[in-house]
Amino acid sequence: MTAPLHEAHPTSPGRRLPDTQQGMRRRNLSRVMHTVNAEGPLSRAAVASHIGLTRAAVSTLVDELIRSGLLEELGPERPGRVGRPGSALALSGRGPAGIGAEVGVDHLAVCAVDLRGEVRARAVRHGVNRGRSPELVIGELTALVEQVVAAAEREGLWPAGLAVAVPGLVARDARTVVRAPNLDWHDTDLGALLSGDLPLAVDNEANFGGLAELWLGEGAPRDFLHVSAEIGIGGAVVVDGRLLRGTRGFAGELGHVPVRPEGPECACGGRGCLEQYAGEEAVLRAAGLAPGEHRVELLAERAAQGDKDVRRALRGAGTALGIALTGAVNLLDPQTVVLGGALAGLAPWLLPSLERELARRTAGPACSVTVSRLGPEGPLLGAAHSVVRGVLDDPAAVAGRP
Amino acid sequence: MTAPLHEAHPTSPGRRLPDTQQGMRRRNLSRVMHTVNAEGPLSRAAVASHIGLTRAAVSTLVDELIRSGLLEELGPERPGRVGRPGSALALSGRGPAGIGAEVGVDHLAVCAVDLRGEVRARAVRHGVNRGRSPELVIGELTALVEQVVAAAEREGLWPAGLAVAVPGLVARDARTVVRAPNLDWHDTDLGALLSGDLPLAVDNEANFGGLAELWLGEGAPRDFLHVSAEIGIGGAVVVDGRLLRGTRGFAGELGHVPVRPEGPECACGGRGCLEQYAGEEAVLRAAGLAPGEHRVELLAERAAQGDKDVRRALRGAGTALGIALTGAVNLLDPQTVVLGGALAGLAPWLLPSLERELARRTAGPACSVTVSRLGPEGPLLGAAHSVVRGVLDDPAAVAGRP
CATH class of the missing domain: 3.30.420.40 (ATPase, nucleotide binding domain)
Structure with a gap:
């Protein structure tokens, strides 16, 4: 499998195709697909009015997309709409x-x-x-x-x-x-x-x-910092609806932001990284539990039962997350922080100390923190x-x- | 002065003009200007070959730009080039x-x-x-x-x-x-x-x-973190040649990234922010000097003379910068960090401890640090x-x- 998949996002203006008729046609095909995706099912006329092209131009594009199996016609639109009923277009379920x-x-x-x-x-x-x-x-x-x-x-x-x-x-x-x-x-x-x-x-x-949060989250903002955990702690920075990748593709490494510069040594070579306070192993150790499979479920279960050691460990993890996120919020000014992955399931016990740190360290309104509905599925x-x-x-x- | 200046950068694809002939013409006028800016003086034929349009299409665009006073013709190109000599185009010096x-x-x-x-x-x-x-x-x-x-x-x-x-x-x-x-x-x-x-x-x-670094720096990268100081410490994040502004326009506040979470209180409401260790007042205090005008020049002078207190204070500021920048580099993965503003003049005494922190806290090759040639003019x-x-x-x- 050696063919590179084209970027999941529109490329930046600097890297776009030249403004030729051919490039314009490709972008307009994409506009039709995105419009039907966001607003469909829609008639050709409705698509045309959404994207500001003529009905004739849109029909040509739509016909090409139907021939390619990317769009399908659902039959005449229900009455009650203004004008002559058109056939509603939908994205193909067999393409x-x-x-x-x-x-x-x-x-x-x-x-x-x-x-x-x-x-x-x-x-x-x-x-x-x-x-x-x-x-x-x-x-x-x-x-x-x-x-x-x-x-x-x-x-x-x-x-x-x-x-x-x-x-x-x-x-x-x-x-x-x-x-x-x-x-x-x-x-x-x-x-x-x-x-x-x-x-x-x-x-x-x-x-x-x-990206799942951006595309599938309900009312998801276009500027956010996504924090997730499996065993380590990861992050993703989404700016204006695009993932910030960094020069080498390594951006978003929130787990290795220093929280206490003279803290414990980390596998990354640093000291006192966020992962040393809020990673799965660190939390289990702080709670007096051994590492193993399904430990996040265990932590959530014990915390729900009121286990003091587990709750204290999660409070500490929340504090460390709050300190690291203060730095990230000051640098990126996101609309919100989204807790995802395994962190979503632990949010009830992480959030109070996390939000307290963010609020006390930020002048003005602190950045909001939300919990992903997608959790580990993201x-x-x-x-x-x-x-x-x-x-x-x-x-x-x-x-x-x- | 109430008219908003249009954004200094191409807007993102989502906010672009619709792909009409009119929008295409405006973008092609811009391509001609950018090409002459980057490569000029150039003949019409050379511009056409650079941007991949026909000679006739480019001539129409160029004529419009000359009429508007944005381009000017310098007269026939010098011989020695291949083909019939054309009149070289340059950006106007009287527009x-x-x-x-x-x-x-x-x-x-x-x-x-x-x-x-x-x-x-x-x-x-x-x-x-x-x-x-x-x-x-x-x-x-x-x-x-x-x-x-x-x-x-x-x-x-x-x-x-x-x-x-x-x-x-x-x-x-x-x-x-x-x-x-x-x-x-x-x-x-x-x-x-x-x-x-x-x-x-x-x-x-x-x-x-x-932005000055991006546009005027020699061989400036398109992904970097610019750190500058006047009295406070500021930052600017440039990603793929564009400034990252943040939701409220507050991105880049490196000065308020926590360095030591239980450190001194900061005017921002936080504790132990970078500005508390590397801001002008903090450095002067650490060096045993009073605040006042032209203090950066005084620090540079004393450090050059070998003043031990000043050098120690600048070493400490460099260490704090290195800790805060480690977090920023982990989040953003920039190609380089550029020290600008007043920090540029203090770089010889800041850089050793700054680079040591960055290197010891980063697995793999540490992000390079360069010094702005523009300094306070930026x-x-x-x-x-x-x-x-x-x-x-x-x-x-x-x-x-x-």
Whole structure:
């Protein structure tokens, strides 16, 4: 799988196609897809009025999208609308699908999402991946991908691309895992390990979680800091509806922001990083519990039962999160901070101390903190939806396939 | 001065004009201007080949820009080039000018920059502004602006807009100073105080400093964190060649990133903020010196002479900068950190401890740190150039004026 998946977002103006008729046509095809996605089902006339093109121009674009299997006609619109009834257009439920995959520390998961955003097939395998060879793990992942693709094809869909979420730093080539300490992987080229010929994009799980929040969160803002945890603590910075990736693709490493500069040593080489106070191991240690599987569920259960040690440990983690987030909020001025992944389930016991630190350290109104409804599902859904968004952003790129 | 200056950068794809012929023409006019700016003087044929349009299409665009006084013809190109010689095009030296202004804690400055980037007029007034009423200060600034505009007009230029740099937080309306603690200004509407009818944009001085670095720095990267100091410590985050502004326009507040969470109280409401260790007052106090004017020059002089107290104070400031920057680098993954403003002159004594902290706290290669060549000139030049960039980005918007 060596073909790079085109970026999940509109590229920046500097990198856009030249302003030719051909580039304009591709962007207008995308506008039609995005309009039907956001507002549909819609008649051709309604699409035309939304995007400010003539009815004739839109009809040509729509016909091309129907021929390519990206749009479908639902039949005449219900009466009651103004004007002659047109045939309502919807995104196709039998066209391309985004295949999302997640390599977790203790699970693998794959799903297929259609253009309408519905999960149409899914497969999960539980079991610890830490310390196993990338070849073995990716071999198992490939089997799950094949299983999900086959199920999707039985529903009349075809895979438009594969996006893989990993708990580690991913290079800007979108295929090399530079460092995933909780898997013990270094410089692992997933493009070489994955067989098949689907366009591939690998990304950090917190990034896909942040994108899921952007695309699927109800009333989600376009400027936010997404904080998530699996075993480590990850972050994703979304600015004006786009993920901030950084020069090497390593942006969002909130877990290694110094909280107490002379604090405990961290695997990253630093001291007193956020992960040393709010990472899973640190919280378990502070609560007097041993590491192991399903420890987040255990922490939530004990905290709900009123366990004093667990509650104190989570309060401490919330304080550390509040200190690190104060710095992040001062640098980024986001509209909100979203707690996702495993942190979402622990929010009731993290939030009071977290919000107290943010408020007492910020002049003026403190940044709001919200809890993700997607929780641990975010990264997998974000991965699959990134492929779907790629199709909406440039439908012409897949129009000739499969 | 109530007309808002259009954004100095291309707007994001989501906010662009619809893809009509008219929008395409405006963007292509901008491409011609940017190409001549980056590569000129150039013939029409060379411009056409750079931007991938036909010679005929480019000629129409160029003729319009010449009629509007934005481009001029220098006469036939020198021989030795391939093909029939064309007339070389250059940005006009007698067209629109950007007027930049700076409200410093102890000075006011104004300059006029032409489309070619040359400073054509300049005026400065020294004297403490802290604690004086905004009406008085802006009254004096207006007189300086009028003086500089008159001088520019004598050179055949006309003012395209006014950009004002202030040491404080500016709202996204680009006219209201929400908080400038070192001037003791709060919720001050500069749009109402400035007389005249030039399009106006007010911004934080560190933001304009960062933009100056982007536009004028030699070999400047497109992803960097600009750190500057006047009395406080400011920052500007530039991502992919664009300034990250934040939801309220407050992004880049590096001075209030917590360095030691239980450290001294800060005016912002927090504790142990970077400004408490590396701000001018903190450094003077640590060095056993009294506050006053021109203290940065005094610190540099004493440090150069080998004064142990001053060197220790600057080492401590460098350490605190390194801790705060580690967090910022982990979040943003910039290509480099640029020390600007007053910090540039103190770099020889700040850098060793700053770089040591960054290196020991970062796994893998640490982010590089460079020193701005613009130093304290950055914000004023950045302000004036932001107006010039606005003209390059949308020449059609000024083509009908003056």
